[in-house]
Amino acid sequence: CLGMRGNQHFIYDFQTFHIVHVATRLCLDCDLESKSVFMEQCNKTSDTQRWSFMAYNETLIRKDMREHFL
Numbered sequence: 001c002l003g004m005r006g007n008q009h010f011i012y013d014f015q016t017f018h019i020v021h022v023a024t025r026l027c028l029d030c031d032l033e034s035k036s037v038f039m040e041q042c043n044k045t046s047d048t049q050r051w052s053f054m055a056y057n058e059t060l061i062r063k064d065m066r067e068h069f070l
Contacts, residue, residue, distance in 0.1 A: 017051055
C-alpha cells in the first residue's frame with residue numbers, strides 16, 4: 001500500500017471492540033467453524049465481530065477515528 005493505507009486501512013474501535021475497514025465502514029468478522037475471516041455489516045450484538053487486544057495506543061486510535069469517522 002506504500003504508506004497510503006487505502007484498502008488496508010482498518011481502525012480498532014475500542015468502545016465496540018470492532019475492527020472497522022475505513023473505506024467501506026464494514027467490520028472484520030469470522031466464521032469459527034471454517035476459520036475464515038471476512039468483512040460484514042457491523043453488528044454490536046455479534047460476538048464474532050468483537051476483537052480484544054492486550055494493548056493498543058488509544059491516543060492514535062482517537063486521532064484516526066476523528067480523522068475518518070467524525
